[in-house]
Amino acid sequence: MKSESAKDVHKLIAWAKLWQAGFIILGVLSLLVGIVTLVALLADMFIKGGPLISWRFFTSFPSRNAEEAGILSAWVGSLLVMFVTALAAIPLGIASGIYLEEYARKNWIADLIEINVANLAGVPSIIYGLLALGLFVYAFHLGDTVLTAGLTLAILVLPVVIVTTREAIRAVPSSIREASYALGSSKWQTIRSHVLPYGMGGILTGVIVALSRAIGETAPLITIGALTFIAFLPDSPVQSQFPYISFAWLMSPFTVLPIQMFNWVSRPQPEFQLNAAAAGVVLVGMTLLVNGLAIYLRYQFRKGIKW
Amino acid sequence: MNNFKLKDLTLISALAGIVAVSGLTIQEAHSQGTSTIKVDGSSTVFPITEAAAEEFQKSTKGAVRVTVGVSGTGGGFKKFCRGETDIANASRPILAKEMEACKAAGISYIELPVAYDALTVVVNPQNSWAKNLTVAELKKIWSPEAQGKVTNWNQVRTGFPNAPLALYGPGANSGTFDYFTEAINGKAKASRTDFNASEDDNVLVQGVSKNKNALGYFGYAYYEPNKTRLRAVAINGPKGAVLPSATAVINGTYQPLSRPLFIYVSAKAAKRPEVKKFVTFYLTNGAKLASSVKYVPLPAAAYKTVMGHFQKPRLGTVFGGQEAVGLTISELLKRDAK
Numbered sequence: 333m334k335s336e337s338a339k340d341v342h343k344l345i346a347w348a349k350l351w352q353a354g355f356i357i358l359g360v361l362s363l364l365v366g367i368v369t370l371v372a373l374l375a376d377m378f379i380k381g382g383p384l385i386s387w388r389f390f391t392s393f394p395s396r397n398a399e400e401a402g403i404l405s406a407w408v409g410s411l412l413v414m415f416v417t418a419l420a421a422i423p424l425g426i427a428s429g430i431y432l433e434e435y436a437r438k439n440w441i442a443d444l445i446e447i448n449v450a451n452l453a454g455v456p457s458i459i460y461g462l463l464a465l466g467l468f469v470y471a472f473h474l475g476d477t478v479l480t481a482g483l484t485l486a487i488l489v490l491p492v493v494i495v496t497t498r499e500a501i502r503a504v505p506s507s508i509r510e511a512s513y514a515l516g517s518s519k520w521q522t523i524r525s526h527v528l529p530y531g532m533g534g535i536l537t538g539v540i541v542a543l544s545r546a547i548g549e550t551a552p553l554i555t556i557g558a559l560t561f562i563a564f565l566p567d568s569p570v571q572s573q574f575p576y577i578s579f580a581w582l583m584s585p586f587t588v589l590p591i592q593m594f595n596w597v598s599r600p601q602p603e604f605q606l607n608a609a610a611a612g613v614v615l616v617g618m619t620l621l622v623n624g625l626a627i628y629l630r631y632q633f634r635k636g637i638k639w
Numbered sequence: 640m641n642n643f644k645l646k647d648l649t650l651i652s653a654l655a656g657i658v659a660v661s662g663l664t665i666q667e668a669h670s671q672g673t674s675t676i677k678v679d680g681s682s683t684v685f686p687i688t689e690a691a692a693e694e695f696q697k698s699t700k701g702a703v704r705v706t707v708g709v710s711g712t713g714g715g716f717k718k719f720c721r722g723e724t725d726i727a728n729a730s731r732p733i734l735a736k737e738m739e740a741c742k743a744a745g746i747s748y749i750e751l752p753v754a755y756d757a758l759t760v761v762v763n764p765q766n767s768w769a770k771n772l773t774v775a776e777l778k779k780i781w782s783p784e785a786q787g788k789v790t791n792w793n794q795v796r797t798g799f800p801n802a803p804l805a806l807y808g809p810g811a812n813s814g815t816f817d818y819f820t821e822a823i824n825g826k827a828k829a830s831r832t833d834f835n836a837s838e839d840d841n842v843l844v845q846g847v848s849k850n851k852n853a854l855g856y857f858g859y860a861y862y863e864p865n866k867t868r869l870r871a872v873a874i875n876g877p878k879g880a881v882l883p884s885a886t887a888v889i890n891g892t893y894q895p896l897s898r899p900l901f902i903y904v905s906a907k908a909a910k911r912p913e914v915k916k917f918v919t920f921y922l923t924n925g926a927k928l929a930s931s932v933k934y935v936p937l938p939a940a941a942y943k944t945v946m947g948h949f950q951k952p953r954l955g956t957v958f959g960g961q962e963a964v965g966l967t968i969s970e971l972l973k974r975d976a977k
Contacts, residue, residue, distance in 0.1 A: 395693055396686060396689055396690050396693060475723075557679070557708060557710060557718075559708060559709045559710070560706050560707060560708040560709070561685070561689045561692060561693075561705075561706065561707035561708075562706055563692065563696050563705075564696065564701055564704045585677075585706045597841070598841060599841075600840065600841065600844070600860060600861040600863070600864045600865065601864045602864070
């Protein structure tokens with residue numbers, strides 16, 4: 333009798349182990365589907381585009397001859413647009429996040445705003461393009477310029493920044509806030525000297541996720557009319573004469589890397605497909621660079637926190 | 640605590656300063672920036688104008704900036720008639736509705752043909768039967784009545800094999816679609832809709848090159864680089880079967896699928912020296928530029944006539960808002976502006 337029940341237990345354990353092994357295999361297979369696809373796509377792009385990347389590729393303008401074509405105006409445009417986006421989205425997003433989390437009274441208006449912000453984060457990007465076309469291009473007459481593109485991408489990523497800022501602030505223990513108040517500091521002083529620095533790691537992560545999304549966006553920029561052949565650089569922001577800084581580049585026509593890729597992919601000559609792959613490699617590189625910078629910054633911030 | 644306040648104050652005033660300065664300089668930039676010529680419109684004309692812009696900017700060493708956008712012929716005219724652009728690329732003549740919009744905004748224009756395109760009907764290289772097709776046969780395939788009925792090659796001509804017919808063509812937003820349907824079915828945009836449509840001509844090239852029973856159509860510029868993967872179908876006219884080629888377009892035998900391509904220059908912009916220089920450069924080098932991107936250039940004499948139309952501005956259009964099908968180059972140039 334005793335040995336019978338022991339057998340049962342063994343049988344049960346064997347079954348459980350089998351299930352476990354089965355589930356592990358299923359999990360690994362699911363993981364592989366994603367990873368193998370990604371690796372295959374990246375490898376294909378690197379093999380096709382990698383050999384084309386050279387100093388010349390970075391320093392030449394687009395051209396109708398595939399061998400002469402480069403991405404100078406595209407990567408400069410991408411950097412400038414990202415700069416405007418960051419300048420607009422980061423302060424606005426963080427400030428809104430702080431207000432909603434720390435100051436706003438918790439009533440139905442706050443709930444309404446919360447639901448809207450969360451939903452806006454999931455709106456397809458082309459909708460933002462249409463909004464920008466109506467608002468910036470037609471109502472404000474900003475045209476298809478670096479400024480319009482930067483602001484368009486800024487409103488596109490604003491919800492992401494707001495949501496992550498709020499989450500980061502919420503993660504700061506309330507004991508820290510209470511300790512700060514106990515020492516007589518005001519709300520703003522508490523936020524400035526404690527909540528923000530401690531939440532900065534999380535906030536930065538959100539900012540970076542947002543900027544990585546913005547750098548690859550094409551649809552909203554095409555909507556505002558940016559699918560354009562550009563073989564010149566915007567005006568330099570630094571001038572030799574007073575006042576030494578110029579903001580003329582904000583009003584300059586532009587192109588960005590994803591649009592340059594789109595343009596090349598739709599051409600009949602197969603050589604341009606290789607150029608597009610090379611531009612893709614550069615774009616992936618830029619995104620990784622931004623992400624790397626973020627991880628480094630986050631590490632630096634976390635190192636400084638001593639609770 | 641005072642210290643904190645001071646810091647905040649400096650930060651705020653610095654920000655305010657930056658905003659003020661940027662506001663000022665933006666206004667300044669508007670008045671004194673490098674001169675920019677804005678071109679927008681058809682994706683078919685884009686490669687020629689792009690080539691002109693590229694070479695022109697090289698020759699002026701960046702003194703003049705030229706932007707060439709792609710928003711379709713219709714989109715290009717919308718921006719042009721709002722005064723947002725200086726030149727409109729167009730793969731068809733300006734339509735009556737667009738003429739009205741331009742007139743309402745007080746914008747007059749000079750219509751300049753810059754090249755010809757041969758719409759090319761293509762099949763898979765393994766297709767051994769369809770060497771040529773008549774316009775009537777093409778109409779049988781593409782007309783709205785063929786929807787769901789003409790689905791086999793043996794319905795097109797007796798003697799063609801029993802093989803399913805797979806059709807590929809540009810989408811309804813394309814000027815190519817407008818022209819082809821007008822030329823073949825007699826009415827712009829009248830077409831069967833059960834075919835593989837794509838705005839991206841490369842998708843059509845892929846589709847036809849992979850399907851033995853496929854038939855498709857698009858601009859000659861997409862056929863030329865893919866000659867090894869596709870075979871052009873000759874169009875059977877009164878003078879026998881004619882394959883698309885520069886000669887056939889120029890001597891007017893590749894009909895009705897050759898079409899003129901235009902740029903429309905705003906008369907006001909044409910008074911600016913840099914625009915004058917750019918258009919003159921465009922027309923002087925037109926033949927070279929057009930053939931470098933696989934379009935059919937006008938004869939040298941035609942470019943001279945067109946240049947005359949630009950220098951002594953001939954305002955308006957010669958088409959009176961109608962789509963023009965089957966017009967040869969010499970007929971086109973003889974027409975008078977309405």
